[in-house]
Amino acid sequence: MHDVYVTGAGILTSIGHGCVTFWQALTRGDSGVGAVTRFDSGWFPVQIAAEIKNFPNISPYCPAAESSLRLSARLTLAAAREALNQAGLLSPEGVCTLPSTGLLIGSNKGDLWDIEQQRWRTQQSLLPSHAKKITAQILLTDNTYYGVLPRVAEHLRLTGPQHLITNACSAGAYTLALGAEQIRQGQASVVLCGGVDVLNESIYAGFSSLRSLAPERCQPFDLHRQGLVLGEAAAMLVLESKASCQARGIQPLAALAGWGMSCDAHHLSAPHPEGKGTILALQRALKNACLTPGRIDCLVAHGTGTIGNDRMEAQAFRTIFGEAAPPVTAPKSMLGHSIGAASAVEALVAALITQNDLIPPTINFETPDPECPIDCVPNQVRKKIIRACQTNASSFGGNNVSLIFTKPSPHAF
Amino acid sequence: MSTSQAVAITGISLLSSLGSDPRQIFEQLLQGQRGMSRFPAEDLPALAQCDYGRVTLNLTELLGGKGWRHFTRAGLMACLVGRHLLARVETTSSAPIDELTGISLGYSHDIFIPSFYSAFMEKDLRLINPPLFLNLSTNAPASQISILLKFHGPIFTHTTGFTAGLEALDTAAMMLRGGHAERMFAGAVQEINEELAESFHQVRWTNTPQTLTSPTTGGIIAGEGCALLALEKNPESRNVLAWLRGFGQGFNPAPGEPGDPTAAQQAIQGALHQSGLTPAEIGAVFLAASGDACLDAAEGKALETVFSSQVPPSVALKGAWGECYHAGGAMAAAMAVLALEQQCLPPTLNLAQPEVKRLGLSSAIQKINARYALIMAMDRDQKAAALILEASGKRPAC
Numbered sequence: 001m002h003d004v005y006v007t008g009a010g011i012l013t014s015i016g017h018g019c020v021t022f023w024q025a026l027t028r029g030d031s032g033v034g035a036v037t038r039f040d041s042g043w044f045p046v047q048i049a050a051e052i053k054n055f056p057n058i059s060p061y062c063p064a065a066e067s068s069l070r071l072s073a074r075l076t077l078a079a080a081r082e083a084l085n086q087a088g089l090l091s092p093e094g095v096c097t098l099p100s101t102g103l104l105i106g107s108n109k110g111d112l113w114d115i116e117q118q119r120w121r122t123q124q125s126l127l128p129s130h131a132k133k134i135t136a137q138i139l140l141t142d143n144t145y146y147g148v149l150p151r152v153a154e155h156l157r158l159t160g161p162q163h164l165i166t167n168a169c170s171a172g173a174y175t176l177a178l179g180a181e182q183i184r185q186g187q188a189s190v191v192l193c194g195g196v197d198v199l200n201e202s203i204y205a206g207f208s209s210l211r212s213l214a215p216e217r218c219q220p221f222d223l224h225r226q227g228l229v230l231g232e233a234a235a236m237l238v239l240e241s242k243a244s245c246q247a248r249g250i251q252p253l254a255a256l257a258g259w260g261m262s263c264d265a266h267h268l269s270a271p272h273p274e275g276k277g278t279i280l281a282l283q284r285a286l287k288n289a290c291l292t293p294g295r296i297d298c299l300v301a302h303g304t305g306t307i308g309n310d311r312m313e314a315q316a317f318r319t320i321f322g323e324a325a326p327p328v329t330a331p332k333s334m335l336g337h338s339i340g341a342a343s344a345v346e347a348l349v350a351a352l353i354t355q356n357d358l359i360p361p362t363i364n365f366e367t368p369d370p371e372c373p374i375d376c377v378p379n380q381v382r383k384k385i386i387r388a389c390q391t392n393a394s395s396f397g398g399n400n401v402s403l404i405f406t407k408p409s410p411h412a413f
Numbered sequence: 414m415s416t417s418q419a420v421a422i423t424g425i426s427l428l429s430s431l432g433s434d435p436r437q438i439f440e441q442l443l444q445g446q447r448g449m450s451r452f453p454a455e456d457l458p459a460l461a462q463c464d465y466g467r468v469t470l471n472l473t474e475l476l477g478g479k480g481w482r483h484f485t486r487a488g489l490m491a492c493l494v495g496r497h498l499l500a501r502v503e504t505t506s507s508a509p510i511d512e513l514t515g516i517s518l519g520y521s522h523d524i525f526i527p528s529f530y531s532a533f534m535e536k537d538l539r540l541i542n543p544p545l546f547l548n549l550s551t552n553a554p555a556s557q558i559s560i561l562l563k564f565h566g567p568i569f570t571h572t573t574g575f576t577a578g579l580e581a582l583d584t585a586a587m588m589l590r591g592g593h594a595e596r597m598f599a600g601a602v603q604e605i606n607e608e609l610a611e612s613f614h615q616v617r618w619t620n621t622p623q624t625l626t627s628p629t630t631g632g633i634i635a636g637e638g639c640a641l642l643a644l645e646k647n648p649e650s651r652n653v654l655a656w657l658r659g660f661g662q663g664f665n666p667a668p669g670e671p672g673d674p675t676a677a678q679q680a681i682q683g684a685l686h687q688s689g690l691t692p693a694e695i696g697a698v699f700l701a702a703s704g705d706a707c708l709d710a711a712e713g714k715a716l717e718t719v720f721s722s723q724v725p726p727s728v729a730l731k732g733a734w735g736e737c738y739h740a741g742g743a744m745a746a747a748m749a750v751l752a753l754e755q756q757c758l759p760p761t762l763n764l765a766q767p768e769v770k771r772l773g774l775s776s777a778i779q780k781i782n783a784r785y786a787l788i789m790a791m792d793r794d795q796k797a798a799a800l801i802l803e804a805s806g807k808r809p810a811c
Contacts, residue, residue, distance in 0.1 A: 043538060045538075108551070109551075150796065154667075159664050159665070159666060162573065162664055164573045167569065181591050185590055187687075208538060210546070261566070261568065263559040263565055265564055268557070277565065280565055398559070
């Protein structure tokens with residue numbers, strides 16, 4: 001069995017690009033929510049989202065080739081390079097210096113925003129039937145909706161194991177669990193894992209049709225919460241075996257001590273009423289990390305701001321941790337819900353919480369909900385010594401995953 | 414990998430254009446049957462001249478009852494195959510189907526199906542159908558299997574193109590070795606829908622009926638299907654159909670000429686390394702060979718390099734059921750289990766070129782003496798995967 005460590009992290013979100021800027025904004029309680037600009041949202045009753053702003057169109061690396069890539073690939077490359085750089089694995093040319101590094105990306109809809117843009121452009125000049133044919137051609141010439149994986153691998157010059165996991169909103173954390181398992185079982189020594197999703201009209205329409213979108217802001221665990229705010233992000237983490245860290249003389253940010261996965265087996269959209277799947281994932285992660293609930297000092301919640309999810313999640317936390325449940329932070333109050341990327345963003349947040357002994361706030365919290373009896377760190381950052389921080393992620397289809405981050409053993413490095 | 418780490422295959426279930434019973438399908442393959450048909454002209458007038466490996470069974474009728482209305486075709490196929498597999502596993506295994514049974518499925522879909530497309534064209538939210546939106550989530554088929562069969566174990570959806578099915582099998586094995594599950598249902602599903610068929614056609618990848626798929630002539634025939642394998646770590650030996658021994662992936666970030674074999678070679682060598690086997694120990698190969706000239710050339714070169722021009726007896730199944738995209742690798746793996754059990758390979762259909770003999774292909778049934786079989790998957794994006802299965806030891810004659 002090989003221990004797994006986080007040696008690099010990179011992120012782009014609506015409140016900042018890069019771990020340093022992001023962490024400062026997150027602990028300040030900044031909100032990334034604003035008017036939708038990615039597409040014409042005039043036909044929707046709600047028109048807000050947490051979009052990535054000021055992302056440069058021109059890549060500093062290989063600008064001619066990379067600037068023409070689809071947006072999800074460009075965002076992922078930027079996050080991946082930041083993570084690789086922090087891990088000491090990025091060359092001056094912007095490629096990974098260890099080609100055997102694995103690449104695991106979680107995404108819900110891959111390149112759908114770019115495809116929508118191309119479709120609308122063709123629609124303006126062609127009959128719909130012709131536009132459909134052209135879009136069909138676009139799909140296969142860039143590997144359907146999911147060209148992000150080969151494009152990122154190509155530009156980082158990676159030849160190791162590759163996976164694109166599409167477990168909806170828990171996809172990003174599932175890549176971390178799978179990547180960590182590859183290291184633990186000795187099948188890889190370094191893997192680059194995370195998630196990406198770009199705000200797109202199709203998903204916006206879907207959530208709008210479900211009436212899940214909050215009109216003004218996201219208020220996880222608040223009595224008057226009205227739903228989620230969609231967002232976009234890319235977050236990538238370098239996971240590495242202890243032997244590899246030691247051989248390279250790298251000091252890890254955190255240890256990924258355990259992971260647990262489950263399925264609700266209940267309904268495509270509604271969470272299990274007693275939170276069965278969430279409880280199983282949390283328990284399995286604790287068992288996998290050989291930790292008791294009392295060792296967890298902070299929880300990073302899925303916390304979407306929807307009535308059903310927040311109630312179920314709070315009850316699941318109470319079931320596992322009892323009345324003395326640790327503080328719970330809900331980053332989606334600031335970042336919105338970046339779907340396939342969200343659980344990777346939250347994993348990165350958990351690693352930073354563990355490293356910095358600071359818990360970011362859940363913003364927009366005003367009125368406690370008796371059905372969510374948890375300490376959600378309302379509106380103000382909190383200092384606390386963190387031995388272990390546990391994440392929880394769920395998705396459509398009840399695909400649950402939980403990760404546990406701990407401080408690296410001081411004697412190990 | 415030591416034998417103690419090997420994962421057992423304790424059940425197979427398969428749906429293809431040839432039917433829904435894996436053993437019957439294997440018999441049909443041995444007899445050289447083809448499962449090709451045309452789309453009804455009213456469905457796809459532009460593509461009506463092409464053959465497809467379509468599943469022509471009435472899926473909702475086979476599933477029975479109501480409640481399938483919003484399922485995608487892939488969701489229906491996955492649920493049917495999952496249900497068949499559960500029935501087979503329940504009759505052979507004493508282990509309970511409990512909370513530690515999970516799913517690992519290769520799948521991709523296309524969201525612009527007509528009803529969604531119309532909504533966008535009209536910019537009318539009333540046209541968006543919420544249940545349809547949920548069913549179009551890429552993880553819907555895997556989730557639907559879990560909901561139907563009450564599986565609470567790990568659940569994965571792999572969307573990596575042509576290699577996804579074999580990757581899903583490897584991920585399932587990893588979950589078992591890591592103690593995250595007691596049993597995994599793993600494989601892949603692919604439906605032919607209007608957009609995919611049109612995509613294949615638009616990039617001129619599909620063939621005409623006059624030049625049917627062949628490992629040495631260009632052009633594929635699109636197909637659809639679903640395969641799931643039941644994997645367990647510690648089953649009773651009498652229930653073991655085969656062992657999953659090794660897996661390898663390859664990706665070439667800087668491809669040279671079309672037909673570059675780097676990725677395929679890397680995948681085969683990775684699978685051999687993980688299995689602790691030498692090329693000489695492989696007794697049968699299930700080729701990815703789809704009829705695409707570049708991919709087939711790359712695969713052929715890789716096999717010749719790894720096996721030093723002594724490629725074992727091999728077979729390409731896509732002449733019988735088409736290129737089933739995400740599902741192709743898993744479908745071949747299901748048939749490889751039966752080939753190892755019966756020690757024979759089905760004929761490869763539509764072989765036109767004599768040089769294919771150097772790849773171990775034959776237009777007749779081949780008897781084999783194989784303990785290990787190699788299954789290949791080749792992606793259009795310079796990616797390849799390879800899986801090695803080991804016979805269980807029970808060897809009925811062909």
